[in-house]
Amino acid sequence: MKGVSISLPFGARGRDLAAMLKRAFDIALPGQCALCGNVSHGVLCAGCDAQYWNEPRLRCATCALPLRTEYTRRDRDDVRLHCTACLENPPAFNDTLALADYRAPLDLLAVELKFRGRLAAGAEFARHLHTLFEDSNLPMPDVIAPVPLSSKRLIARGYNQAWTIARPLARLLGTRANATLVKRVTHTAPQSKLDIDTRRRNVANAFQVTEDVRGKHIGIVDDVMTSGATLDALARTLKLAGARRVTNFVALRTPQD
Numbered sequence: 001m002k003g004v005s006i007s008l009p010f011g012a013r014g015r016d017l018a019a020m021l022k023r024a025f026d027i028a029l030p031g032q033c034a035l036c037g038n039v040s041h042g043v044l045c046a047g048c049d050a051q052y053w054n055e056p057r058l059r060c061a062t063c064a065l066p067l068r069t070e071y072t073r074r075d076r077d078d079v080r081l082h083c084t085a086c087l088e089n090p091p092a093f094n095d096t097l098a099l100a101d102y103r104a105p106l107d108l109l110a111v112e113l114k115f116r117g118r119l120a121a122g123a124e125f126a127r128h129l130h131t132l133f134e135d136s137n138l139p140m141p142d143v144i145a146p147v148p149l150s151s152k153r154l155i156a157r158g159y160n161q162a163w164t165i166a167r168p169l170a171r172l173l174g175t176r177a178n179a180t181l182v183k184r185v186t187h188t189a190p191q192s193k194l195d196i197d198t199r200r201r202n203v204a205n206a207f208q209v210t211e212d213v214r215g216k217h218i219g220i221v222d223d224v225m226t227s228g229a230t231l232d233a234l235a236r237t238l239k240l241a242g243a244r245r246v247t248n249f250v251a252l253r254t255p256q257d
């Protein structure tokens with residue numbers, strides 16, 4: 001489109017326009033299942049809800065990575081399973097609850113939430129995370145907070161997708177939520193484009209805690225957990241500020257790096 005940015009709606013940009021209209025319709029028609037398009041009162045229809053949630057996955061209790069046969073137990077009293085990486089080099093957070101792997105078709109739900117403004121998907125994730133928490137033996141967090149966006153990204157997107165999960169989740173748990181408990185103090189490059197070491201360096205000093213967290217159990221919420229570098233850096237910052245325990249609540253977990 002170099003140089004010819006003024007074009008008629010149905011000219012060369014017709015396809016873009018069609019895509020735009022489709023997105024607008026998708027948002028305007030919440031009566032459709034986000035995954036299969038069938039008529040639905042909720043974000044997902046009953047069929048997709050039953051089919052795609054409740055993945056029978058063994059996950060590492062610390063980082064929620066799916067475990068295959070190489071899993072190991074910490075000790076006899078602790079029946080929670082951990083991946084080798086977490087046993088050898090524990091991250092700063094204590095636990096992670098994840099609903100499912102980040103892959104088709106549920107990844108579409110995260111995309112709808114993050115890029116297409118389908119905020120109801122946040123409440124849907126929250127509902128399932130609440131159930132997962134109820135089934136776990138984890139203690140109740142004192143406060144729930146989202147992974148913060150930089151102010152630059154927040155302005156560009158208009159909302160923090162993690163907060164659309166964190167707020168209803170806190171309500172369901174009956175605990176407090178604080179959208180600005182942690183602030184991003186540097187604008188970091190999007191993590192998705194970086195390798196793991198660069199990801200770690202990228203977020204090492206990215207956060208600042210804004211309330212007294214000494215002795216508290218903090219629940220951190222995000223839509224997608226990929227390498228865990230962001231959550232590790234965030235938990236490290238919270239622990240340095242005196243937090244006793246950090247539990248991550250993530251909707252979807254990337255199976256491997």
Ligand SMILES: [Zn+2]
Nearest residue numbers: 033036045048
């Ligand atoms: Zn469906």
Ligand SMILES: [Zn+2]
Nearest residue numbers: 060063083086
């Ligand atoms: Zn792990």
